[in-house]
Amino acid sequence: MSGTVSGEWRRLGDGVAELLPRPLDPVKSIKLKLAILMLCSGGVAFGFFRFKIGWLPPRTTLTAVVIALITSQFLAHGITRPLREMTAAAKRMAHGDYTLRVRASSRDEVGQLAEAFNQMAADLAAADRQRRDLIANVSHELRTPITALHAVLENLVDGVSQPDPATLRTALAQTERLTLLVSELLDLSSIEAGAFPLDREDLPIAPLLADVVAEAEVMTAALGRGVRFRTDVLPGAARVYADRARLHQVLLNLLDNAARHGPAGGEVRLAVRASxxxxxxxxxxxxxxxxxxxxxxxxxxxxxGGRTPGGGTGLGLAISRWVVDLHGGTIAVADPGSRIRVVLPGR
Structure with missing residues (x-):
């Protein structure tokens, strides 16, 4: 109740503050505003003294005004310094330089503004680094299959190789790699933009795992690594409340990642339990x-990972993390380090 009342008073105060005039807005300098404030308040005080006890001696009046102006300018310098630093930093940010920081030593509103400004600059710098890394990585990932596809087609056109099934399969593999990369980039973009809706339902876990493993076996056979898959669903973990398509995507990403980075001829184990x-x-x-x-x-x-020469796009685990987060779960590397653990809320 007290919080509601205080909130209403705060809104009332904000409304009254919006209605009050701002006669000093045209003045561009805070120091000048403080000087005007000192003169006006001093004039009111001297007027009160004149009305009550008579006018003060001229020399005393002039001395008081000069001291007040000097004091106000000295104090205003410390107040306006962070604002000037923020102005300079903002101008450098406009040109892509996020390194400048503002000295935030005061604990007042200006100091809080300086701290918020520094945090914003750090966040913008991190976002800029991520953007540059993303552009560089996407360019590299696109260049590899495009270059390979270009070489295959160029050899076909020049008559160096014939359009036999093996050559066409090579070209098809590169187009599939491009399709996968573009699809995962679109998924990642949708997730980060918040346009990644979940259609949750009460799912039986065993049929979902069977579908995922069957698809993973086909993908692994194409790699020629001879990896085997084994599933183990313990009692009590028969159902999960999740988006079927997105959970299928997560599990397939994890199985594909394990098959690529595990030893050839090895085994990938998929275990599900309730806890x-x-x-x-x-x-x-x-x-x-x-x-x-x-x-x-x-x-x-x-x-x-660098254990195999033919890795994926490097986006599968990033997408898996986002999808698991959207489900309210967690995903992490568990001991031993060859295990990825996904924890999802129960029904």
Whole structure:
């Protein structure tokens, strides 16, 4: 109740403040505004003294005015310095330089504004780095299949190679790689823009896993790595409340990642269990695992393991993290480092 009353008084005060005149808005300098304020307040005070006790001696009056003006200008310098620094930093930001910071030593509103400005500058710098990295990574990822496809088609046109099934399969593989990359980029863009709706339903987990494993086996067979898949659904984890298509995408990404980075001829294990009202999904391969120092980066965009020469696009785990987050769950590298664990809310 008290919070509601205080909020109403605050809104009333804000409304009254909006109605009050702002006669000093045309003045461009805060120092000059303070000088005008001192003169006006001093004039009112001297007028009151004149009315009550008679006019003060001229020398005393002049001395008081000069001291007041000097004091106001001295104090105004400390007030306006952060504002001038923010103006200079904002101008440099307009040209792409986010390195300048404002000294935020005061604890008043100007100091709070300076701290917020510094945080904004740091966030903009991080966003700019991510943008540059994204452009560089996308350019690299697009260049690789386009260059390979161009070479295949050029050889066909020049008669160096014949349009036999093997050559056409090579060209088809590059177009499929391009299609996958573009599709994942669109998914990532939709997720970050908040335009990634979930159609949740009460899903039986076993049929979903069977579909995912069947598709993963086809994808792995195309890689020629001879990886086997094994699923294990423990009692109590028979159902999950999730978006079927998006959860399918997450699990397929994890199985594909494990098949690519695990040893050829190895086994990928997919285990599902219930724990404290949640559904825990573990995907584990026989590889050496992800080093502890690299685990925090594996879910970043365009981060790929270096254990196999034919990696994916580097977007699968980033998309998986976003999808799991949208479901209110978590995804992380678990011990041993060759295990990815997804935890989703129960029904």
């Amino acid at each position: 404290q009202g949640q559904v825990v999904i573990d995907v584990e391969d026989d590889g050496p695992g992800i080093p502890l120092a690299e685990r925090a980066q594996v879910f970043d965009r365009f981060t790929r």
